[in-house]
Amino acid sequence: MQRLKSTFSGNACLKEFDVGVQIASAGNRLLWRVHTAKHRSRNEAASVFIFDKKHISQDKQLERQTRDHLFEVVRRGASQLQKLRHPNVLRVVFPVTESKDCISFATEPVVASLSNLLGNYDNLVKVSHTIKQYELDELECCIGLSQICDALAFCHDNAEMIHGNVTPDSIIVAQDGSWKLWSFDFACHVKYQSPELGIEFPEYSSTDFRLGASSAAQPNLDFLAPEYVLTKTRDVRSDVYSLAHVVFSCFNRGRPIMENKGNVLTFQSNAERISRMGKEELAGVPISLQDLVKSMLNTHISLRPVARDIPSHNSLNTTPMLTLRFVSSLHEKDNPTKAKFMKELPKAVHMFSKRILHQRVLPILQRECKETLMAPFILPNILLIADSCSIVEFEQEILPHLIPLFSVNDPIQVPCILLNKLPLLLDKSPAPATAKYILPLIQRSLESKEESLIGICLQVLPSAMTAIDYAAMKNSVIPRIQALVVAPPNTKLCINALVCLGSLLPMMDKWIFQESMLPMLEHVKLREPGVIMAMLGVLCQALRDKDKYGLDAKCLSSRILILLSPLLGVPCINLKQFNTVLNLVRDVLSYIESERSKSLSERETLANEASLTMSSLNQPFDQAFLFDTKGEDAILSRLAAISSNNLTSTAASTNSITVAEQLSDQATPLSGQKDSDVFNRAKSDAGCAGNTTLPLCNISISTSNPVESSVFDSPSNVMSSSNSTSSMQYGQHKSFHSAGTLMSAQADPPLGQLLDFGSQSPTTGTETTNSLAHNIPFNSNMNSCPLLKENARRRTSKSSAFKGRSDNDQSDPLTLFHLSPSSTQSSSMPAVGFPSQLTLQRQSSEGIISQDDPAPDVFDNLFTLKPRSQPSQPNQQFTKAHTQSHDLLDLLS
Secondary structure (H helix, E strand, O other), X not given: OHHHHHHHOOOHXXXXXXXXXXXEEXXXXXXXXXXXXXXXXXXXXXXXXXXXXXXXXOOOOOOHHHHHHHHHHHHHHHHHHOOOOOOOEOOEEEEEEEOOOEEEEEEOOEEEEHHHHOOOOOOOOXXXXXXXXXXXXXXXHHXXXXXXXXXXXXXXXXXXXXXXXXXXXXXXXXXXXXXXXXXXXXXXXOOOOOHHHOOOOHHHOOOOOOOHHHHHHOOOHHHXXXXXXXXXXXXXXXXXXXXXXXXXXHOOOOOOOXXXXXXXXXXXXXXXXXXXXXXXXXXXXXXXXXXXXXXXXXXXXXXXOOHHHHHHOHHXXXXXXXXXXXXXXXXXXXXXXXXXXXXXXXXXXXXXXXXXXXXXXXXXXHHHOOOHHHHHHHHHHHHHHHOOOOHHHHHHHHHHHHHHHHOOOOOXXXXXXXXXXXXHHHHHOOHHHHHHHHHHHHHHHHOOOOHHHXXXXXXXXXXXXXXXXXXXXXXXXXXXXXXXXXXXXXXHHHHHHHHHHHHHHHHOOHHHHHHHHHHHHHOOOOOOHHHHHHHHHHHHHHHOOHHHHOOOHHHHHXXXXXXXXXXXXXXXXXXXXXXXXXXXXXXXXXXXXXHXXXXXXXXXXXXXXXXXXXXXXXXXXXXXXXXXHHHHHHHHHHHHHHHHHHHHOHHHHHHOOOHHHHHHHHOOOOOOOOHHHHHHHHHHHOOOOOOOOOEOOOOEEEEOOOOOOOEEEOHHHHOOOOOOOOEOOOOOEEEOEEOOEEOOEEOOHHHHHHOOOEOEOOOOOOEOOOOOOOOOEOOOOHHHOXXXXXXXXXXXXXXXXXXXXXXXXXXXXXXXXXOOOOOOOOOOOOOOOOXXXXXXXXXXXXXXXXXXXXXXXXXXXXXXXXXOOOOOOOOHHXXXXXXXXXXXXXXXX
16 A cells, blocks of 8 residues: 555646545456545545556566557557547546556546456455455346447447457446446557558467466457457457457356467467357357357358447347336436336336346436426335335435435425335434434324325324334324314314324323323214224224223223213214124223222222221230139139138148249259249249249240140049148149139149249238149049049150150240230239230140140130131230240240
8 A cells, every 4th residue: 555655646647536445457457456536626436547557567577668568558548548438438537647657547436347247356456345246147248238339339430449359358347337348458440451451460470378467468369359360350340259258258257258378379279169159159148148149259250240230139129128228318308208117117127136226227216306397206216126225225325315305395296105105214214314304294294285195194104103203203293193183174084093093002101092092082073983983993992901001990980981972872873883882882881890899899808807907906915715704703712712721731831842942843944043043033023022922813825745735623623631731743733713613734844833823811911922833732642533533644645645755845845925914903912914814825846736635524614715816916915915924934944
């Protein structure tokens, strides 16, 4: 690139253009480099051809005479080119300029040479992606053949010039896809046709093998007519022979029929073979072109067709060829002829490849579409070509030419055509172009006074709704459609607007439907059958997704039913339409019924559950077993009597063991504390002094031993004599009497230790120091009482079951106390904040379970079994009792 800049420094052409990268190579033996360029002042695109003289001069194998002859040939060919003006001759935009290092000139923008497109990349540093993927089809070759024939006919008939070297190197493909003739290096005037005029061919005077740069000083033998060497003559038909070799190479990957490799002898032998060649050797050429190519390759000059007659051959006059030929000459036709042709053009568009449409058809149509009067005829063809475009191609090649048409209102066919292709425009246009050009077109169409334009817009909007922005649809499109429903120009537009809104419902959300659509339906004044059915269609569409649009039972009953009910009485509807309205009303009522029934049922269920919850919260505490309070007074009097009898007996008093002593004997000390300290602290916290026992209270006890229970026996059945001096030990029987009912139970050793009741003497009022648990005398002979005997048997069986449990289970059978303060206290009992009822429970690893051991039926008079349930919100009384239970548990641990 640095060498290229230094080369540019002394050339006037290169100073006038900003030269870009090399894109192709062209000319005889591809010695010319082709670069992209842009004019510095006019900012026009161009292509610059550069012949590097310095590079040729560095070739030491090339003689100076040959080198100078080559420079002269190149210079003459470029000069001849700038003298010719024809559509199929490469157009020069800046004349040939020569400097010390190079020869250059500028032309119209080109793609590459035909030789490059056929796979010959000589003198091309980097092959572009466009050249690699450029594949010529039959139609393009036919078009190119016709165009080169037109150029040769111009040279032969008008310029009286023989090209002399028609090869793929001397054909350039322009950006519009047309083939251009250039490289007139060996051109001569037609008057030098006969040998008697002294024609000489010094370049072929010997049989030397020529290659490289030296071969560029002579025509290419692979494409040269045989008369050049055999008879030393040339004719305008000699260019036709060379063109036939070019056509063959287009279908043979750039290779000629026979390669001569610059050898004249080989050329002579091959010319003989070509004259006898049949159609088999032309198998690569399409069948439609084989006869034409065979006639062009005739060794007799007079039997070859002339260049101006070749385009009229049947193989070059097919429908696609005639269509393209007419399109290329469209600027010469009048408007009626153009309009008639444009109406028929969509039928032939599918015959062309995408490259032909974009290079040869689309630019001409866009140029003609600038005339607004012709836009309705040309615009459908442009949009038809746009269907096959990518988004990038549409944005770069088509959209810039459509932008002026978006604001055209006259003729009315222009916005109608654009609206018919609205989905295509929205899909392939960028967002800024949509907001700036397409949405204003939709708004103007909906506000137009032309009913046909409004109808087309309403018809195509549903198919394009996904490409329109939500905000634009909500703020710009839907309000204008709703205006057509509320105040329509006629009934037909009102129906079309309702149908359009029904199709646009998927884009709407709850708020648009509730705040915009329902008020609109409520304000529809027309009561024509078509309008009513369209309204029902909108509502049915919405009712399919009630949750999305917020159509709950309340909305249906307060708005939808009110909207539907008057439609039942419209006189102009028929029976089928009436049944449609009625069925929709029934569906709405059925949905309201099911939803309301479900809602009210759930409300009642919740109300009942709340009532039960509140009633459970109003109870003092959750109970598993309830004392029969009717026998409480009897129990207290019996216990007082037993206590006073025990006081008279010294032996009983001596054998009595206080609760503190029992704790010292049986309880396991925790954390190094003595049992007596624990019990004394417990009594101190309970408000008792000295040996005063705890007052009678209700205790809710939970144990971890599912096999143990408490037995309460009536003293009348337990004690056989009041003179018994033995006391009931913990873990043995304890007896209570309640309303003459006998009860018995078995208690765990800790349970017996923890039940210590104190009482006052009913006569003196002094506190007794005897424990209820062990001051109840009993007969040591259990046979005297059947109940005691039965209880002993149960005790023995359960103890054996208890031994089979793990040590962890036996270590601490008592795990939890539940103490609840009582609302009433006996006046004879010390008040310590404990309730006057007793609740017993057990707690196992599976949870809290009730006392389910079998017991005599007489227990039922004293205890009432209730399931234990946790209250959702404990009341203050329960919380206080729970705190006291944990305090007592800590003390007794």
